[in-house]
Amino acid sequence: MDTKTMTYQASELLKKAGLRQSHQRIAILSYLMMHDIHPSAEDIYDALHREYPSMSLTTVYNTLKALSEAGAINLLRLENERAHFDFPKMQHAHFRCRCCGQIFDVPMVETATSCGNGFQVDSIEIYYQGTCPDCKDKKQ
């Protein structure tokens, strides 16, 4: 996807979420769309600082909060670490390696989208922990 398409998509998503299309928000959302690395607020701030030297960390936090409240992005709280954010391209689960700490996207097993008993489910998140292939190899 080229930058123009990205910007357009980000723009549309903001509109759909009822948020104004500021340069900062488009930059932040585009960044999330292009990177599968589950960045933290600070990661995003660091990455965008070169291109937008005036962008403040507070704006990054504000934007991420607004986007996740609107359901446009996912907020991941893993262990005691800081919050990580994720643009959901397709449904996937997360795997965290206890050894190297990396977070991987793994395919979401087919789950019932209900948990019965009159609970109305809006979102499902599956969080695996264990050892990733690389660390498993190194141990042997």
Added chain:
Amino acid sequence: MDTKTMTYQASELLKKAGLRQSHQRIAILSYLMMHDIHPSAEDIYDALHREYPSMSLTTVYNTLKALSEAGAINLLRLENERAHFDFPKMQHAHFRCRCCGQIFDVPMVETATSCGNGFQVDSIEIYYQGTCPDCKDKKQ
């Protein structure tokens, strides 16, 4: 389960986790075993303060950290709130109501205990969000 049995079980669990059996730890673990409310560190501190006036909040944090590192209890990080803790009586998933904020235990759907591709899974956590039956009724 009476208090004596509880204390005994807590004691055994600490032994198995390789931790010393202090009064504080037994009290904290027993509290978690008796309450399905996913308390935060502060909740536990408040609840135990009457019985153990000298117990410090730091001890509660230390104990919860040690127990969750030993795998004896679960650490839940839901949204931006503080951490919550959970004694796993049986395998279950968590449901958070976006409306009232309550966290419910719901049955864990049968999932593959693997996510394929050479990832070795130690633990799975499923986190639903949506509307609980009570809030659903109130809306109508």
Added chain:
DNA sequence: GTCTTAACTTGAAATCATTGCAAAGTTACA
């Protein structure tokens, strides 16, 4: 286009859950 206003951004200061630390107390095992 330009006007107007509510929404957004900014940087600094404040908040608050959690951790670090050092001294005092306790557990476990010989």
Added chain:
DNA sequence: TGTAACTTTGCAATGATTTCAAGTTAAGAC
């Protein structure tokens, strides 16, 4: 009972996130 290692305690420090007030900008009306 003695001893060494582990725990507890209270306070101070940390660090991610939020608050705040002032300046800036997007978006719709004219």
